[in-house]
Amino acid sequence: MKAPRQLYLASAGFAARAQPFLDHGAVDVTALYLADTAGQVWGEGNAEVLLACALAIDAQARGHAGIRIATVAEEVALRLASEMTSRGKPGEAPALPWPQPGAWAAALASSPLVDRDIGSDRPLFLHDSEAEGALVATRRIARCQWRIARALAAIWRTEPAIQVDPARLARRAPPEGSDNPPAPAGAKPTDLVAAAAGRALTIITGGPGTGKTTCVRHQVAAIVRAAQAQGLPCSVALAAPTGKAAQRLTESMADDANGPFAGEVGDETAAAVGALRALTLHALLGVRPDGSCRACAAAPLPADVVVIDEVSMVDLELMRQLVEAVRPGARLVLLGDRDQLASVDVGTVLADVIAGFDPAGGVVRLTHSHRHAEAPTIGAIARALQQRTPAVDQAVGLMCGDARAEGERWTGRVQWICPFDGGAPNREGAIAALAAPYLARFDTDGGTGSASVPGYAEVIAAVARADGALGLADPKVQREVLDAFDHWRVLTIHRGGPFGRDSVDDAMSEIVRRPIAAAWRARHSGDVSVPRSGAHWLGRPILITVNSYDHGLFNGDVGVVLPAGDGRGLAAVFRDGRSGLRAHALATLPAHEGALAMTVHKSQGSQWTGVGLVIDDRDSPIATRELVYTGITRARLHLRWFGTRAALDRALRRDVARASGLATILRAELGDV
Numbered sequence: 034m035k036a037p038r039q040l041y042l043a044s045a046g047f048a049a050r051a052q053p054f055l056d057h058g059a060v061d062v063t064a065l066y067l068a069d070t071a072g073q074v075w076g077e078g079n080a081e082v083l084l085a086c087a088l089a090i091d092a093q094a095r096g097h098a099g100i101r102i103a104t105v106a107e108e109v110a111l112r113l114a115s116e117m118t119s120r121g122k123p124g125e126a127p128a129l130p131w132p133q134p135g136a137w138a139a140a141l142a143s144s145p146l147v148d149r150d151i152g153s154d155r156p157l158f159l160h161d162s163e164a165e166g167a168l169v170a171t172r173r174i175a176r177c178q179w180r181i182a183r184a185l186a187a188i189w190r191t192e193p194a195i196q197v198d199p200a201r202l203a204r205r206a207p208p209e210g211s212d213n214p215p216a217p218a219g220a221k222p223t224d225l226v227a228a229a230a231g232r233a234l235t236i237i238t239g240g241p242g243t244g245k246t247t248c249v250r251h252q253v254a255a256i257v258r259a260a261q262a263q264g265l266p267c268s269v270a271l272a273a274p275t276g277k278a279a280q281r282l283t284e285s286m287a288d289d290a291n292g293p294f295a296g297e298v299g300d301e302t303a304a305a306v307g308a309l310r311a312l313t314l315h316a317l318l319g320v321r322p323d324g325s326c327r328a329c330a331a332a333p334l335p336a337d338v339v340v341i342d343e344v345s346m347v348d349l350e351l352m353r354q355l356v357e358a359v360r361p362g363a364r365l366v367l368l369g370d371r372d373q374l375a376s377v378d379v380g381t382v383l384a385d386v387i388a389g390f391d392p393a394g395g396v397v398r399l400t401h402s403h404r405h406a407e408a409p410t411i412g413a414i415a416r417a418l419q420q421r422t423p424a425v426d427q428a429v430g431l432m433c434g435d436a437r438a439e440g441e442r443w444t445g446r447v448q449w450i451c452p453f454d455g456g457a458p459n460r461e462g463a464i465a466a467l468a469a470p471y472l473a474r475f476d477t478d479g480g481t482g483s484a485s486v487p488g489y490a491e492v493i494a495a496v497a498r499a500d501g502a503l504g505l506a507d508p509k510v511q512r513e514v515l516d517a518f519d520h521w522r523v524l525t526i527h528r529g530g531p532f533g534r535d536s537v538d539d540a541m542s543e544i545v546r547r548p549i550a551a552a553w554r555a556r557h558s559g560d561v562s563v564p565r566s567g568a569h570w571l572g573r574p575i576l577i578t579v580n581s582y583d584h585g586l587f588n589g590d591v592g593v594v595l596p597a598g599d600g601r602g603l604a605a606v607f608r609d610g611r612s613g614l615r616a617h618a619l620a621t622l623p624a625h626e627g628a629l630a631m632t633v634h635k636s637q638g639s640q641w642t643g644v645g646l647v648i649d650d651r652d653s654p655i656a657t658r659e660l661v662y663t664g665i666t667r668a669r670l671h672l673r674w675f676g677t678r679a680a681l682d683r684a685l686r687r688d689v690a691r692a693s694g695l696a697t698i699l700r701a702e703l704g705d706v
Contacts, residue, residue, distance in 0.1 A: 276580055418685065523630045
């Protein structure tokens with residue numbers, strides 16, 4: 034616990050009431066002063082009401098839209114216990130003097146600070162729902178949710194300007210006069226979105242590899258053809274929350290542009306769809322430094338179709354800016370996996386939107402995954418986690434090797450690394466096992482030797498030993514290094530602690546550097562220094578953590594430190610499109626960190642041949658089913674995880690429990706639909 038900090042508030046009673054909450058880190062001091070100021074302005078001196086105000090403000094820093102009166106004490110206790118563990122002092126959370134929920138809610142309902150009218154100027158909004166009970170949010174957040182609900186409902190009710198024949202969403206229309214009928218309903222995923230052809234809003238959800246982008250490609254192609262037939266212009270905008278996700282969306286839309294897709298929709302349409310380029314959502318909306326947007330209700334986006342991928346990563350404020358910027362008559366298509374992690378900022382937007390539109394029949398659900406066709410056990414784990422609590426035992430059994438999925442030919446697809454020494458986790462053994470696929474080839478076929486992928490350090494070492502710096506500066510070799518690195522990634526739940534991202538990345542760096550350094554010295558016949566620049570060493574992978582339009586680098590981009598083009602000095606080499614490369618001087622790079630290990634949050638939308646997942650034994654509120662599901666489903670063929678069975682079971686039984694209220698507001702807005 035931090036040293037006590039004395040509160041000096043206008044309300045002495047509130048200061049005394051809030052002091053223990055501040056002392057134990059349950060609420061930030063800034064939130065307390067803001068609540069105290071609101072109390073002075075609105076004539077509220079009730080310490081319990083002011084405490085709720087401070088907690089509602091503070092909750093936004095952890096992604097909540099507000100606080101649930103009935104459960105906030107439990108949620109704060111779990112967070113404080115986790116923070117104590119991360120500081121190396123595990124124990125029970127302090128007992129705080131929480132108000133009795135019923136009396137607390139009654140005091141809020143009669144307070145001049147609080148209103149149930151969304152249009153009120155009062156600082157706090159209170160609403161009740163069967164699902165969440167009494168929920169308190171700041172006026173700014175509540176209005177943001179209401180504006181999202183109002184805009185989405187308006188889009189839902191609007192007839193799109195470009196009318197589409199539903200049959201065209203399923204297959205290419207037969208030649209005029211042909212007796213060939215359209216594909217039967219349900220024949221393939223694209224048929225499922227045919228029902229949405231007459232709507233301006235389409236919501237498509239499903240796990241990795243279920244065909245979300247395939248559906249959208251056909252939908253966009255059908256709209257483009259329909260516009261051409263009707264003599265209408267058709268502008269399509271693609272976007273995603275991060276630069277990396279936008280790049281993947283661009284590549285997905287271009288996939289198979291000259292193959293079966295072109296055969297179904299026509300060469301000209303396939304070429305038009307394949308030429309689309311996705312932007313970050315910030316770039317699409319023209320977000321300014323002050324948070325305002327160039328695109329808004331008064332100056333809407335000019336696009337006739339707006340497609341947003343990875344919506345689970347979008348926060349409340351960005352979602353509001355998006356939906357209000359869609360012009361009347363335009364189509365909005367939202368894609369995402371509701372079982373993935375929510376945004377790092379406020380809200381659980383995708384899950385709330387799906388819950389809000391489900392009663393109206395506005396959600397297309399895709400369930401059959403193609404990603405894990407060759408790794409059915411990983412697919413079975415993912416399906417079990419999508420079922421939530423009822424299938425936790427099944428998921429734990431599959432991950433711990435008690436069983437494997439039907440059709441699984443290799444028990445090694447999922448490996449439980451559980452090295453213990455005297456009852457305690459053997460950290461050194463775990464790190465070595467997780468780093469091994471970076472060092473040498475690992476099998477992807479069950480050990481038969483017929484299929485394997487190289488370790489990226491193995492590629493660097495082989496070239497360094499044979500051809501030195503000039504060999505590693507060859508663009509062909511650099512592409513091979515980047516390809517090899519993309520086969521494996523280690524993911525962690527936490528950033529700090531002995532099994533957090535920072536510590537694991539540092540430890541694996543020491544392991545990975547050794548063979549590269551040995552190969553370099555062998556090439557140069559002696560104990561010579563291996564090239565490095567500051568914290569960067571030859572072969573170090575790095576992850577960009579901010580968007581930098583000046584560099585053309587975005588949050589989530591991964592590069593590797595390799596010799597510059599002339600073989601002198603080092604540079605960070607990144608992909609530029611599918612086959613190109615770009616080198617950046619190390620001194621000019623935007624904010625970045627090592628990429629041997631990354632948090633699961635940073636992995637959203639990515640896919641690798643294999644994944645190493647670290648589930649440490651800390652009882653943490655962020656160790657949830659959604660987080661483990663996200664980490665597992667980044668793996669295509671191979672999963673290697675470290676942790677205890679108890680920690681895994683505990684995480685899988687905890688869902689993300691953010692206080693929101695958006696689904697309730699949205700259902701009310703759609704009440705007459």
